[in-house]
Amino acid sequence: MLYTGMLYTGTPGDDTFAGTSDNDTLSGGSGHDRLDGNDGDDLIRGDGGNDTLSGGAGRDTVSYASAGGSVIVSLAIVAAQNTYGGGTDVLSGFEDVIGSSYSDILSGDAGGNWLDGGAGKDTLVGGLGDDSYVVDNAGDVVQESGNGGVDVVFAALSWALGANIEYLTLTGSGHINATGNGLNNLLTGNAGNNVLNGGIGHDLMAGGLGDDTYYVDSTGDNVVEAHHAGNDIIFSSVSYSLFGRAVESLTLTGTGQLTATGNSLSNTLTGNTGNNLLDGGGGADTLAGGSGNDTYFVNTMGDVVVEITGGGSDLVVASASYALTDIARVEALTLGGTGHIDATGNGQANSLNGNDGNNRIDGGGGKDTMTGGLGDDTYVVNSVGDVVIEGVGGGYDSIILQSLDSNVYSLAETSKVEAVTIIGRGWINLGGNSLDNTLTGNTQQNKLWGMDGNDSLVGLGGDDTLIGYAGNDTMLGGDGNDHYHLDSAGDVAVELAGEGWDTIYVNFDFSLVGTNIENVGASTSYGDYNLTGNEVSNILTGNYGHNLLDGGAGADHMRGLDGNDTYIVDHANEDCDETESSGIDLVISSVDFDLGYGYDNPLDNLTLTGSAVKATGNDLYNVLTGTSGNNLLTGVGGNDSLIGGEGNDTYVISGHDVVVEMDNGGTDEIRAEMSYVLTDATIENLSLLDRAAALDATGNTNNNVLTGNSYANQLRGGQGLDTLIGGGGNDSLVGGAGDDWLVGGDGHDTLYGGQDSDWYLFAVNSGEDVIDSVEGHTFHDRIDISAYTGGVANEGMLTQVGDNTIIDLGGGNSITVTGTSVENTLLCMVW
Numbered sequence: 001m002l003y004t005g006m007l008y009t010g011t012p013g014d015d016t017f018a019g020t021s022d023n024d025t026l027s028g029g030s031g032h033d034r035l036d037g038n039d040g041d042d043l044i045r046g047d048g049g050n051d052t053l054s055g056g057a058g059r060d061t062v063s064y065a066s067a068g069g070s071v072i073v074s075l076a077i078v079a080a081q082n083t084y085g086g087g088t089d090v091l092s093g094f095e096d097v098i099g100s101s102y103s104d105i106l107s108g109d110a111g112g113n114w115l116d117g118g119a120g121k122d123t124l125v126g127g128l129g130d131d132s133y134v135v136d137n138a139g140d141v142v143q144e145s146g147n148g149g150v151d152v153v154f155a156a157l158s159w160a161l162g163a164n165i166e167y168l169t170l171t172g173s174g175h176i177n178a179t180g181n182g183l184n185n186l187l188t189g190n191a192g193n194n195v196l197n198g199g200i201g202h203d204l205m206a207g208g209l210g211d212d213t214y215y216v217d218s219t220g221d222n223v224v225e226a227h228h229a230g231n232d233i234i235f236s237s238v239s240y241s242l243f244g245r246a247v248e249s250l251t252l253t254g255t256g257q258l259t260a261t262g263n264s265l266s267n268t269l270t271g272n273t274g275n276n277l278l279d280g281g282g283g284a285d286t287l288a289g290g291s292g293n294d295t296y297f298v299n300t301m302g303d304v305v306v307e308i309t310g311g312g313s314d315l316v317v318a319s320a321s322y323a324l325t326d327i328a329r330v331e332a333l334t335l336g337g338t339g340h341i342d343a344t345g346n347g348q349a350n351s352l353n354g355n356d357g358n359n360r361i362d363g364g365g366g367k368d369t370m371t372g373g374l375g376d377d378t379y380v381v382n383s384v385g386d387v388v389i390e391g392v393g394g395g396y397d398s399i400i401l402q403s404l405d406s407n408v409y410s411l412a413e414t415s416k417v418e419a420v421t422i423i424g425r426g427w428i429n430l431g432g433n434s435l436d437n438t439l440t441g442n443t444q445q446n447k448l449w450g451m452d453g454n455d456s457l458v459g460l461g462g463d464d465t466l467i468g469y470a471g472n473d474t475m476l477g478g479d480g481n482d483h484y485h486l487d488s489a490g491d492v493a494v495e496l497a498g499e500g501w502d503t504i505y506v507n508f509d510f511s512l513v514g515t516n517i518e519n520v521g522a523s524t525s526y527g528d529y530n531l532t533g534n535e536v537s538n539i540l541t542g543n544y545g546h547n548l549l550d551g552g553a554g555a556d557h558m559r560g561l562d563g564n565d566t567y568i569v570d571h572a573n574e575d576c577d578e579t580e581s582s583g584i585d586l587v588i589s590s591v592d593f594d595l596g597y598g599y600d601n602p603l604d605n606l607t608l609t610g611s612a613v614k615a616t617g618n619d620l621y622n623v624l625t626g627t628s629g630n631n632l633l634t635g636v637g638g639n640d641s642l643i644g645g646e647g648n649d650t651y652v653i654s655g656h657d658v659v660v661e662m663d664n665g666g667t668d669e670i671r672a673e674m675s676y677v678l679t680d681a682t683i684e685n686l687s688l689l690d691r692a693a694a695l696d697a698t699g700n701t702n703n704n705v706l707t708g709n710s711y712a713n714q715l716r717g718g719q720g721l722d723t724l725i726g727g728g729g730n731d732s733l734v735g736g737a738g739d740d741w742l743v744g745g746d747g748h749d750t751l752y753g754g755q756d757s758d759w760y761l762f763a764v765n766s767g768e769d770v771i772d773s774v775e776g777h778t779f780h781d782r783i784d785i786s787a788y789t790g791g792v793a794n795e796g797m798l799t800q801v802g803d804n805t806i807i808d809l810g811g812g813n814s815i816t817v818t819g820t821s822v823e824n825t826l827l828c829m830v831w
Contacts (some may be wrong), residue, residue: 005040028053037093045090050080055093062091065118067100074107076127103139126151134171135159152186161185161199170194175210184220193230196223207232214247216240223247233268233454236260242267252276257292266302275290275312276411286760289314298322305330313661318343324364326351335359340375355637358395362402372397379417390416398438401428411437421458422446429732436471445480463500466493477502481682485523486510491515503539506531512538522547528563546583549576560585567603569593570610578602591613595622595636609717630666644668658684667706672697678704678718689711694729699736712747724751744769753781763787766813775820783817784830785809793831798822 005022010029019026021039024676028035030048035773037044037056044053053062069085075094082669095605096114097106103120112129121139130149133142136156144151144164150460152167153159160179161168161519168178169188178187184201189208196205196212202220209229216223216236225232225246234240235248241261251270252258255348260269264282270279280619284302289311296305298318307314307329315332316322323344324330333343333357343352345364352361352368358375367385376395379388382402387710390397398419401409410431411417419438422428428445430439436453443461450457450468455456457466468475478497484493484504495502495516504510504524512520513530520531521541528545533552540549544562551558555573562583567576569589571680576795578601585603587593590610595603595618604616605623608631615624620636626633626644633642634652641653641658648666651659653674661668661682669685675696678686686693687707693771694711697716706715708727715724717736724733726745733742735753741749743761751760752772757780760771764787774781785797788809799806805825807815 003071005042008035009034014049029094035271046086048087050088052090053094055094055095057093059095060093061096061098061114062094063098064100064104065098067102069100070102070104070120071100072105073097073099074109075111075113076107076109099632133165170208171184178205297336304328321360323362324348326631341501344380388417401426401430404428406652410433441478443479484517487523576601576603595620601826651683678702688727708745757781759784760815762809762815765811766815768811768812768814769816771815771817774817774825781828782830783807783815783825784827785815786830788813788831791831793829795826798829 004815005024007025008017008022009027010033010185012030014031014033015028016034017026018036019038023040024042026035027045028047028051033041034052035044035062036054038630039057041058042055042060043063045066046053047066053451055492063111064086067085069118071083071085073083075097078717080088080090081292082690084226095111098116099106099118099122101119103122104117105123106115107118107125108115108127108131108765110128112131114132115124116134117124117140118374121137123141124133125143126150131151133153135153138157139598142153142162146164148164152169153165154169154171156171158177159168161181163512166183167186170176170178170190172189173537175192178198179197180187180203185198185203187196187198187205189196189212191209193210194207194212197215198205198221199245202218205214206223206224210300211230211233214223214234216234219238223234227245232247234247234650235251235253236759237254239248242263245264247338248265249268250260252260252272256271257274259277261279262281262285266283267280267344269278269280269286269287271289271294273290273292276289277295278287279297280287280299280303282299285302286304287296288306291311293312293465294314298316298320300320305316305328308331311329314330316330317334317336319336321342324333325348326346328346331348332351334353335341335343338356340358342360344362347365349366349420351366352370354361354372354377356374357573359372360378361370362380363370363386365382367383369387370379371389372394378398380400380402380649388399394416397417399417400421400423402423404426408429411433418435420430420432420516423441423444429446432439432450432455436455437450438456439448440458441460441464443449445462446459447465448457450473452470454471454788455468455473457475459482459647462480464477464480465483466477468491474492475484479499481501486504486506489508493504497516502506502517502530503519503521505519506520507524507527509530510520511611512534513532515534518536519539522529522543525543526545530548531540532550533540533556535553537554538551538556540551540558542549542565543559546563547560548551548566549558550568551574555571557575558567561579564583565585567587569587570591573589580602582602586605587603588607588609590612592612592614593606594616595606602620607625608615608627614632616634617624617636617640618749621638622635622640624633624642626649630647631644633656635642635654636753637726639656643660644665646665649668659680661680665682667684669687670683671687671689671693673689676686677698678700681700684702685705686697688697690709694713696714697706699706701718701719703722704717705723706717707725708715708731710728712729712731713727714732715780716734717724717740719737722735723741725736725743726733728746730747731744731749733751735742735758739757740753741759742753744751744766747767749769759782760773761784772823797808800822803819805817805820805822
């Protein structure tokens with residue numbers, strides 16, 4: 001009560017004073033006073049003496065707070081009453097009374113009184129009205145009769161309501177408790193941490209700001225808390241729901257099959273030993289069951305379920321994505337509603353059930369049973385014993401094989417799952433069913449096969465094998481050296497650049513152009529397939545049929561196996577590999593090419609194209625065909641056919657090789673490993689190769705160049721204007737008809753130009769050579785020793801010896817011109 005009116009303090013004498021219509025405070029002093037409050041809610045203290053005190057109109061309070069001892073005061077007595085510690089007073093018109101600091105007895109009247117005993121151990125006795133009691137001592141006693149109104153106790157310490165009192169309010173800020181009785185109580189806490197226990201009856205409990213604890217034992221009990229007013233908990237022996245946004249925790253007691261329901265806060269709901277249903281409501285809740293078979297309703301991803309070991313067979317029903325933890329020890333999880341949410345198991349053998357949304361169901365450890373619904377579901381399988389159940393028309397469903405050991409898995413034909421993905425490091429092989437499957441491997445070496453349907457096979461890392469089988473399949477190998485088996489032209493293999501060294505196997509014509517795949521091979525033993533590479537270095541492998549292998553731009557390796565195979569070569573480092581007795585094979589090359597050693601690599605024929613120059617055979621009977629350019633065709637072993645073209649071609653022959661040249665096909669040369677006669681009029685030149693033997697070369701009617709080797713050769717020029725070059729041995733050069741050039745080279749050579757005007761050319765260190773006569777008058781033969789004289793004539797070098805002329809070149813080098821005089825010889829000299 002706020003007293004804002006007159007403040008009057010009496011004298012030691014006998015005072016008489018009347019208050020105003022305001023809320024006055026009147027004190028009589030030590031005399032025998034007469035005080036009248038008049039109107040207003042007044043506070044009147046008689047102090048010492050025998051006083052007559054009247055409250056007047058309003059709600060007035062008589063106070064004995066200044067009494068020197070215990071007082072006994074009754075508001076029901078209108079006559080003079082001995083209050084003991086406060087004198088003998090006459091009281092009238094008062095509703096409320098305040099005791100002393102001693103142990104008082106205060107009694108009300110039939111109205112609604114406020115009885116405040118003060119500090120001592122007081123006895124407060126109400127009446128018929130709605131009384132209020134203030135207690136602040138554990139020894140205080142409150143007495144109420146039946147039908148004595150609706151009464152309230154204001155307690156500054158822990159307090160339990162006695163009989164017939166309905167309300168209890170805790171005051172101050174101490175951590176104190178309020179306990180009800182058998183009535184329908186209203187218990188109100190203070191700012192401290194209170195324990196409110198309504199007892200029997202339908203109680204209303206309001207905690208206040210502290211961390212309060214409520215005990216509920218009736219479905220009619222209600223708890224009222226302000227938002228953000230502490231962290232509060234209810235202990236309930238009946239099913240209970242947390243309303244509003246105030247109480248955080250609810251614990252079920254006893255053994256009954258009870259339900260605990262949370263609110264929008266982050267609640268902690270704790271079950272008892274019975275079969276409980278715990279529903280956290282909104283917020284990130286913690287739900288802890290007991291030993292019964294409990295059901296948990298989870299509404300947010302932040303909800304946590306905790307179960308004890310051996311705590312029954314429990315079920316979580318979740319309307320949000322949820323994971324059963326090993327701490328939870330819950331066996332079953334069912335997704336509610338139609339949302340796209342997830343279910344995750346724990347280490348036990350779980351039963352996980354999806355809803356009609358798109359669910360991700362992860363069994364975790366243990367042998368789990370996972371059942372989807374109508375949506376596009378994803379199942380995570382972690383154990384060989386896991387079971388996935390999908391119905392017809394249950395969406396597009398996927399399985400993730402996670403952290404499994406190396407094994408072989410296949411989708412059952414009765415399974416309605418379309419896709420499987422492998423995660424972890426197990427070496428797992430995986431097969432599909434008749435649906436359009438998507439099978440995805442991991443970073444290890446996987447084998448994936450699709451069966452029927454238009455499948456998508458994804459290898460990811462590792463050296464994978466992808467087999468599409470029937471249908472138009474798409475295969476992506478990823479990193480690693482992958483192998484693709486394509487069974488129809490509708491199959492597609494996809495690789496990114498730098499993802500390994502990959503191979504495709506096909507049973508139809510195939511080209512690697514436009515792909516990042518390096519190798520292609522025939523997947524069946526027979527069939528005439530054309531296989532084409534791309535711009536990188538490829539490996540192309542045929543079969544027992546007649547294959548055409550075209551490596552493309554890179555340095556390719558092509559292997560034909562059996563059959564009459566054709567190889568297209570366009571890189572200098574390309575390699576063609578054939579097996580023994582493997583048909584008649586042809587290499588078509590736009591670069592220089594060597595057929596290799598025939599018995600190890602039995603390639604038969606070689607045709608040059610484009611700008612290619614050189615074609616080299618092997619030990620087999622080869623057909624080497626040049627271009628229109630200047631070619632070098634080398635037969636090596638075998639009886640080869642060397643076919644030139646329009647250019648200036650060179651043929652290297654051995655054995656019984658056949659050279660074919662077209663008319664007017666350039667200036668051509670044969671390089672022979674044996675004695676050879678130019679019988680073909682289309683060949684101009686002939687050179688003898690060093691093979692540790694003295695060989696002969698014979699020209700034809702063309703203007704030939706005949707060149708010897710380092711041994712003793714016999715060169716015969718024929719009818720044209722020939723050039724004969726002896727080489728290093730003791731050669732015999734016969735020019736024949738026409739104006740010929742003869743060069744003996746090293747060694748003791750014999751040169752005979754024949755008729756017409758011939759030219760004999762001697763280089764430094766030409767040896768001791770013989771010219772079989774010259775003619776300086778008629779045919780104008782020439783002896784060219786300018787390599788020795790440097791253009792300076794020196795007739796002293798010539799000496800007549802019998803019928804011969806000796807030309808001394810010095811240094812042991814000389815020329816003997818037989819049957820010719822010095823005079824005639826001088827006519828032939830070229831100094």
